[in-house]
Amino acid sequence: MATDVMPAHSETSRPEDNYLTASKGIMSWLVTLDHKRIGVMYLIGTMTAMFLGGFLALLLRAEHISGTPTFFTHDQYNQLFTLHGAIMVFLFIIPSIPAALGNFILPVMLGAKDVAFPRMNLCSFYLWVIGAIFFICALLTTGLDTGWTFYTPYSTNTSQTNVVLATFGAFILGFSSIFTGLNFIVTIHTMRPPGMTWFRMPLFLWSLYATAIIQVLATPVLGITLLLLAAERMFGLGIFDPKLGGDPVLYQHFFWFYSHPAVYIMILPAMGIISELISTFSRKPIFGYRFIAFSSMAIALLGFLVWGHHMFTSGQSEMVTIIFSVLTFSVSIPSAIKVFNWLATMYKGSIVLATPMCYALSFLFLFTIGGLTGLFLGALATDIHLHDTYFVVAHFHYVMMGGTLVAFIGGLFYWWPKMTGRMYNEFWGQISSLIVFVAFNLTFFPQFVMGSRGMPRRYYNYLPEFQVYHVLSTIGAFLLGFGLLLAAIVLIVSLFKGKKAPANPWGAATLEWQCGSPPPLANFEKTPTVGNPYDMNSVVWDPDTESFIRRGDVPPVTD
């Protein structure tokens, strides 16, 4: 454990220095122990993965412009969707919010100087890099065609591609994820400054805490599963091979025991971001703070009990199916609690439609659809019909992309001024969110329709009756790609052209807005005062600095 010699943060830095300017040179980044820099490196890494995965997605959609084979053979198509899925899931969406935004924001929001184990944090990043290299190697050598789920016996006996390489990649990424989660739990437990009680923690921290619990409890099971898979493929262990007395459904159980909780690793931090955004931009304290906090924990725990809903059609016993179906329904309760609380927060608030809020509103709409369609899949009778169709594809894209990705971008816009010290162009930001919202629905809504009419997933061609939906979806996908690119451009341009960001541009009351933008190396010059994180009245607009500032610090104002 990284508890031995922990090099001191440079004590010689000048007060006007921030974490970006405190030291120079490429090495000062590569071996940094500063959580903010590690967060930024994670951000760059995961965004690269996202654009790679997105590029593959566009190729996939392009294939569907007509029902006959268009650009790719069926083998190539298999490879495309596998890599798209694997990259998006393992390299982008799981690390995106916790490891990139969370790493940057968590200690600052908490009022700590760093995470508990800075070296482990850096190690986690490099594990991510190594895992990514394994994936890329698989991509460049033989590709991978098992689907991101690596189902046996296809992955162990039939596939001609380099499954072992990709498996090890995912295994290593799993450890990267465990390290992040472990670090966050310990940080939240032991590093809270005086006054930061559990119930004064911003909800983003609660959601990261719940996420970290899942990361720590679920990921090891994936690890052992992947090891068994690799051993099975290399040596013929026999555990998953019926010819040798094994059982392939056991693999599915193991895999989903991780992967269902993993979908909550993806969505919980997104929900945390939304709690922050909705409250800040409605200029109102969050409604039902404790309900939201506890619903995060409830989701984390219930999420462990429902994995069997991915195997409704695998021939598992009826009793088991029914139990899993009932449990699946129960997870939607805490999710719904959150949605209602967000709506109640907005009610009678003075809503500011800044870019982050636009994304937050998109999230509300899209996540609700995604969650509700999950209930169709959790109901046994309908799932028999809908399983392995485009309906499932649309469902998880509504939650993963419409939910997590959209919240991620919203959070990125929100904390961008803090991370970089620059304001982005509000107008183009809003336009990007509009394009993303419309294009997203154009892409995925037709998939619900064709899925419910029987279009199976993972096919590279289709019957003529599905043509219109596929074409709509493909057009939407390219528009969506454009919208995301626009968002990226807006952010990147701000680095060069944006005006300097004040400490607190949004009027939020959480701690990260109390230190400068960008934060100094040790986050706070003096230990911050911890108050109610959602007390919007504690900050007031100060025209001199063009920033919100805490009330106690301003000369008495008449209001």
Next chain:
Amino acid sequence: MATAVEPHESHEDSHDDWHHQPFSAHHFDNAEQQFDSGKLGMWLFLVTEILFFSGLFCAYAVYRSTHPEVFIYASQFLDKYLGGMNTIVLIFSSLTMAWAVRCAQLGQRTGLVTLLGVTLFCAALFLGVKTFEYTEKAHKRLLWSGAFVKATDIGKQSQVFEVGKPLPKAEFEDRVMASLDTIKKFWWFACVIPLVLIGIGYGSGSRPWRTTGFAGLISIFGILAGIWISIEIHHAQHAGDHADGHGDSHAVAEHEGEHAEDDHGEHDHAQTAEEKEAAEIDAEALAIQEKIGIEASEAPDMILGEMNNAIPAISTPVVTNSQADAPRNANIFFSIYYFMTGLHAFHIICGMIAITWLMVRSVENHFRPDYFGPVDFVGLYWHIVDLIWIYLFPLLYLIGH
């Protein structure tokens, strides 16, 4: 876990001497917070370790409940004496480890280094015994499921490992001994690296190098001792069969059965050829007698019945798929056995590396009553590794006897 955040007036004031001590990390407020963080972190890590193994325990439970006969049949090929000895060694090493932690807390450096050394030795001993067990099993062709099947037969495009036909019965025991003899003969080769390290250590006056070298030596001696003891135990079991007349437990009977067929060479050094032959005939007769006895008393039990049938063939490569009296897919047991114990052995190796690191640091006098976290944390890790073995041992070795 309670939080250990001590309220402090202002940040500046809390920059007390603690921050100027050698191993204090500057993002913590005080030593207590640093220790608590490390401890919580370690516990969480141990939780992930348990979950990591729990997947395997789960697989074990599934296959044991669906194929009970396989487990009862195949587990008799494991040597419970060796397993038992390893259990004792590990439990003892847990004691020395806990004691080492105490020494660190009290600032007793010599005690700390010595106890860490003993723990390291025990760990290596364990690995030595495992080396013997694996070698023996490999030569008896007691391998995992896929090892006897051509990859193409199970529809695989490729498989790294392919094993040919089993060896003739007579040969395998010789082979085990031969390969272990090689180790016995050439063990000093393995000592070269640590000796070089020690040399460099003395040459350059660097204590860490020297300590690492010594830790390496301890490990090598431990492993050798393990192998040597296993061989002795193995012989003793067999010699005992002859000496105490005819053992009355099933286990002894089994071993005699084993002898009757394939005692080649290993007793030569102890007995004259004549004696040996006599003993062999003796044992063979006994095995048959025993077998009949068991069959008479327990035949109604289907599973045991199968087991008994297997006794005469026990030392042949029974678990090849073609063997008629072995239950179908008996090798699933060995798949699980190798995977679980292999992963456990890997954890032992990691623990040995960590203990070596602790030894280096304690020789350097890093640990003091107010800073002993790392010893404590590695200690926790070591206990969990022991604990896992304490579950593995009965679940793998002690069923069906």
